[in-house]
Amino acid sequence: MTQQAAAFSDHLIGDNPLALTNRPVRPDADASRLSRFDDDRWDLTPGIFEDHSTKTSLNFEVFPVRWRVAVKEYFWLLINDETIRPLPAARLDKRLSLRTISFASAPLARVLAWAEEHGIISLNELSPARLDLMLADIAVLDLSNGRKGMMVSETRRLWAYREVVPEILRMPEPQPWLGELTRDLFAEAPKRPGNRTPRIRDETLVPLISWAMRFVDDLSTDITTSFHEYRLLLQQEDRFRPPGVGRGTPGGTRQERLKRVLDHFRRDGTKLPGRTLPDGTREIRWQHLGRLTYTLGVFTPSTTET
Template sequence: MTTAAATDRFRLAVPGPATPVMPDHLITPEHAHFNSRYADRVWSLAPLIANPGESLRSVTWQQFPIHLREEIRLAAWTLINGELRPTFVKQRGIKMRTRLSPALVRETIDTWRHLATWLDQRGIQSLAACDQQVLHDYGLHLRESATSRKAATRPLTALVRLWAFDGLSGFPAGIARPPWDEFGVDDYLPAAGSLGGENAREPLAAETMGPLLVWAVRMVEDLSDDILAAWCEGEHLRRTARSNRSTPAGKAALRSFFEPLLAAGLPLPANEENGAIRLAREYVLARTGASGKQLDAMNKTHDLTGAVARRPGPCPRTRACAPVWSPTTLRSSPSASALRVRTVT
């Protein structure tokens, strides 16, 4: 017997419990070992992620209502493995894509989870029972909770995708077509602001803006040399501390640094981390040339942690580093505004 999946390349067969969640042609090689199986309680989306700076997202199926979980699971697998028909995408313009990025895959499935939770709370335990009237009510619910028209549009679009990918699965649940896809979306969006793109807030008074501008200019013109020199030396200290190895000279320098301070009861170099006073490890390691293991051993022997909590002291800088940027380059750099913001902060 010829199946629908065999005659329609967009229609997918029903996966089995051991079917991989991610198709081979979409997997990033370095994350291939994260590939989950269809029946797993958690699906990792890491195999789709190639950007090393992007977090490795996942989908936890225990968070979905039990009566709707498997229907959403099949639609999610179809979303990941399938693609929308070009005619479907063309009819809906720029708001639709045949495939989504990993971040949007996670956001879309999360939107489906919110719908499933809302349905379950109303005793609706299948997507087949989610007809246009139910979706109309849910659309109004989204409108009431949305902070902007753009914020409301994203989940509405995600639910159009649920209807579309449900129809492309090997065993459609039968969710209805969302009414905003058929009759228009405007009734499901918050009212447009009367000011358009203008800021509706009252402008800051001149008495407030004047001192703010004076200090912003002063930060760049007068104080930036010291700030950037301190940042530069801090970076130098961190690099030096990370590269230190355990040597007899480093151990001797560490003892010479701490023993006079401990004997005289003087303050020890400290910094604050999450509201707690801690020993300034990187500063000490860079000043002495000792390794982290050597500092840990001395801390254990002499209770440096307790001493620094009782007598926290400064970490004087030498200003051995010249500023990376001068006020002149700050003003002329294309990213000057970003640097000014960081300096003020």
């Protein structure tokens, strides 16, 4: 670590500054509750001015203990240092947003966990050969290509800060992976168009097909017939009848038509159209009875049937 970086590190650890020291804070933020360097979790939400923004924070407990203080110094720099240090080949001419910084936590934690597992005590040990080994291990992780790429990107971002980070995080001079594009590093195959939905298991698919066939063979005729009859009944109402088509009415008086419908219900052992209420009484659907008897507008819901 340079002498300047060492002095800076002593300042952070000794003075316990605000996590958002050099960031504007919302006027409604409680100054007494703003996160400080020593906290294990930094709440970045007071520095995000978008309305209805979700809570954004950094949880340092996800990092291996031996790396944790150094990582906090690094993230404090990402938040507060005004010097722009873009990723190699990146077109960035402004500071990182707090939300972007929060997204860097998980991939960097995975990188440092890998270093811990391989007995690396300082990132200065990340030689090209070890970087290639790390890349090979990243490639076989059960993660999306996007998350794998973020691990590579955050490794490169850490390299871009090598002059100011603590010694334990300071990577060697050569640029990681010689600046190759992430998609070239992983040799991603071109994406094939098509259905990528996982296949339904046979024990689920076979009963579904069986019920679909039964629906078509056994049930659909009754359903479509009833629906066709219902559409004809609806045409008694002006709003459902095609323009220029008059209302068709079967022969007989209203009383005769009502008697025919009631006789039909009695013969089939069915109840008047309606619903049974919680107290056991039956509420008659007079409008539908009016459709069946072609007497819409005559019946009124004045009684219930028990």
